[in-house]
Amino acid sequence: QKEVEQDPGPLSVPEGAIVSLNCTYSNSAFQYFMWYRQYSRKGPELLMYTYSSGNKEDGRFTAQVDKSSKYISLFIRDSQPSDSATYLCAMSQRGSTLGRLYFGRGTQLTVWP
Amino acid sequence: GAVVSQHPSRVICKSGTSVKIECRSLDFQATTMFWYRQFPKQSLMLMATSNEGSKATYEQGVEKDKFLINHASLTLSTLTVTSAHPEDSSFYICSAREPGRSTEAFFGQGTRLTVV
Numbered sequence: 001q002k003e004v005e006q007d008p009g010p011l012s013v014p015e016g017a018i019v020s021l022n023c024t025y026s027n028s029a030f031q032y033f034m035w036y037r038q039y040s041r042k043g044p045e046l047l048m049y050t051y052s053s054g055n056k057e058d059g060r061f062t063a064q065v066d067k068s069s070k071y072i073s074l075f076i077r078d079s080q081p082s083d084s085a086t087y088l089c090a091m092s093q094r095g096s097t098l099g100r101l102y103f104g105r106g107t108q109l110t111v112w113p
Numbered sequence: 114g115a116v117v118s119q120h121p122s123r124v125i126c127k128s129g130t131s132v133k134i135e136c137r138s139l140d141f142q143a144t145t146m147f148w149y150r151q152f153p154k155q156s157l158m159l160m161a162t163s164n165e166g167s168k169a170t171y172e173q174g175v176e177k178d179k180f181l182i183n184h185a186s187l188t189l190s191t192l193t194v195t196s197a198h199p200e201d202s203s204f205y206i207c208s209a210r211e212p213g214r215s216t217e218a219f220f221g222q223g224t225r226l227t228v229v
Contacts (some may be wrong), residue, residue: 008154036220043119043206043220044157088156100147101208101218105156 003027006089006104015113019076023089023104026070030091030102033065035074038086038106047087048074079111116140117209119221126197126228134192134224136207142187143209147218148180151204163190197228 006023013019021035032051036044048063050056050072056063062075072091076083089104116139126132136146144165149157161182162170169182181193190209194201204225208218 006156034218041204041223041225043117043208043223046219100159100162101157103156106154108154 004089004091004102004104006107008105008107010108010110012110012112013079015079015081015111017079017111019079019083019109019111021074021076021087021089021107021109023072023091024070025072025091025102027091027093027102028067028070029093032092033063033072034090034092034101035061035063036088036090038088040086044088081111081113084110117143117207117219117221119207119224121224122222123225124227126226128198128228129196131193131195132197132226134194134205134207134226136190136192136209136221138188138209138211138219141209141211143190144187144212146184146190146207146209148182148190148192149206149208151206151223157206160192165190194226197226199228202226202228 004025035048037047038044050063050065053065053067060077064073086106086108088106090101092101118137118139120135124132146163148160150160151157159172160175163182163184165184165187171177179195184190204223206223208220210218
């Protein structure tokens with residue numbers, strides 16, 4: 001079993017829709033949770049960063065972490081065609097491996113006008 | 114956010130030659146940088162952790178003699194793919210962590226390597 005599981009999609013939604021992206025994980029030591037957006041042939045760009053359980057909101061984006069279920073989500077409200085990209089979840093644990101990220105496979109999202 | 118610059122963005126080389134990829138942190142000092150490899154429609158796979166002033170730590174299955182990493186300064190790490198083969202063709206991405214900012218990692222733009 002991979003440490004981080006993410007449905008690769010593809011996911012296609014109309015403009016204005018609410019998008020829900022999810023990841024599950026198996027390592028209970030993960031404490032830091034991130035969402036990255038990656039456009040084709042570009043490096044990942046950090047979108048959201050959350051420590052431990054809870055919700056975090058930034059504009060149209062909301063990140064949720066449920067450590068009891070080992071489940072994290074990213075919601076995109078009022079989705080735009082410019083949101084079309086691959087979304088990668090990533091997580092890390094405290095300690096000497098600080099900075100070492102474990103990535104999901106990425107979900108390819110297309111928002112059509 | 115912090116800026117990480119990677120160069121070149123694209124390179125085509127012949128089989129048997131070596132290719133060097135540079136990763137620079139532009140506005141902070143990075144004691145640790147990470148090198149990833151990404152195949153089409155796949156996730157980022159960590160290849161190695163580069164530590165300034167010491168030897169890199171390679172992930173299991175990554176040939177350290179083939180993928181040479183040098184982290185000679187606090188702002189520069191290089192990855193050299195030696196004796197490249199077509200199966201080395203991939204997207205290589207570096208990242209760096211800004212000290213004091215927990216585990217947030219910032220990524221370079223990536224390098225598309227094609228070996229012909």
